[in-house]
Amino acid sequence: MAEAGPEGEREIGHYQTATTGGIDYASVPWRLWEKSKRLFWNPADIDFSRDAADWREMTDGERALVAMSARGFMVGEEAVTLDIIPLLRCMSDLGRLEDTMYLAMFTMEEAKHTEMFRRWFDAVGLDPSSLDALAAEQQAARGRPGIFDGPLTAVMRRLDTDRSPQALLDASIIYNQFIEGVLAVAGYQRWDETFLRLGDKLPGLQAGLRLTQRDERRHIAYGTYLARRVLAENPGLWEWFEERWAKLTANLTGGYGADEGSTAQDGARQREARELAELYQRLSKRRLEALAVARTMRVAEVDASAIEAFEPEELQHVG
Numbered sequence: 001m002a003e004a005g006p007e008g009e010r011e012i013g014h015y016q017t018a019t020t021g022g023i024d025y026a027s028v029p030w031r032l033w034e035k036s037k038r039l040f041w042n043p044a045d046i047d048f049s050r051d052a053a054d055w056r057e058m059t060d061g062e063r064a065l066v067a068m069s070a071r072g073f074m075v076g077e078e079a080v081t082l083d084i085i086p087l088l089r090c091m092s093d094l095g096r097l098e099d100t101m102y103l104a105m106f107t108m109e110e111a112k113h114t115e116m117f118r119r120w121f122d123a124v125g126l127d128p129s130s131l132d133a134l135a136a137e138q139q140a141a142r143g144r145p146g147i148f149d150g151p152l153t154a155v156m157r158r159l160d161t162d163r164s165p166q167a168l169l170d171a172s173i174i175y176n177q178f179i180e181g182v183l184a185v186a187g188y189q190r191w192d193e194t195f196l197r198l199g200d201k202l203p204g205l206q207a208g209l210r211l212t213q214r215d216e217r218r219h220i221a222y223g224t225y226l227a228r229r230v231l232a233e234n235p236g237l238w239e240w241f242e243e244r245w246a247k248l249t250a251n252l253t254g255g256y257g258a259d260e261g262s263t264a265q266d267g268a269r270q271r272e273a274r275e276l277a278e279l280y281q282r283l284s285k286r287r288l289e290a291l292a293v294a295r296t297m298r299v300a301e302v303d304a305s306a307i308e309a310f311e312p313e314e315l316q317h318v319g
């Protein structure tokens with residue numbers, strides 16, 4: 001657990017695996033690492049051949065709906081792949097070996113999600129850059145920068161120079177609670193509705209999304225573990241967290257899918273946007289509750305919790 005010196009030099013006895021204690025197999029990040037190894041999958045193994053056939057049969061409207069959702073997820077996965085790095089380096093610098101090892105796996109999983117979506121585009125023969133104009137239009141309609149266009153990067157890069165409990169908590173808030181626990185989970189529920197409407201088409205994409213959610217279940221668990229640990233140790237940060245969360249989630253309307261692309265005359269879309277806003281609010285409340293329990297916990301209790309205690313119930317069906 002020793003930190004590297006200012007020049008990065010390391011002394012005999014620095015390496016945790018070479019000490020008597022060795023690896024903490026009971027730690028939460030280690031248990032998540034074990035689970036990740038058991039549930040390993042390869043995006044290149046997914047068969048997208050029926051997706052390509054289905055794609056040719058779909059209407060333009062169906063194709064636009066699926067393509068824009070897939071694009072949204074794909075760029076989000078690429079953004080989180082790149083932006084997890086400061087947290088990984090932070091844990092490495094703090095000498096937290098189990099966290100570092102799990103975060104290396106976490107990073108690879110985000111990279112696999114990115115690959116999965118791009119392979120799908122390639123399989124159906126759609127160049128995602130053909131969606132640029134539509135994506136720009138949607139962004140302009142939102143009237144504010146998206147979370148992946150600056151805010152996430154800023155919060156994560158803060159960890160390069162600030163390893164305070166508040167900075168770590170903020171990383172979990174933005175990355176794991178907000179993006180993974182609210183935006184993505186709501187997005188998966190929208191995918192379920194889309195596939196239902198399409199009549200069970202695109203089996204490759206459906207399989208890829210299921211595998212992605214299984215990984216995200218552990219990612220949210222890790223972030224929740226991290227946040228609970230910080231809050232158990234620093235209960236004074238709770239008020240700051242509550243304010244931060246309220247501000248972050250206040251303007252959540254149908255940012256993904258429902259309020260995109262269409263106009264006020266479309267009543268069905270308005271209803272969808274309302275339903276999505278309600279879903280966002282429900283999920284936001286769930287994440288708030290998931291962290292609130294830490295206010296009365298000791299750090300040792302957080303460390304001793306089963307990993308299921310950190311996993312969001314909304315993703316428990318994916319295994």
Ligand SMILES: [Fe+2]
Pocket residue numbers: 077080109110113212216
């Ligand atoms: Fe992901």
Ligand SMILES: [Fe+2]
Pocket residue numbers: 080110180215216219
């Ligand atoms: Fe993730």
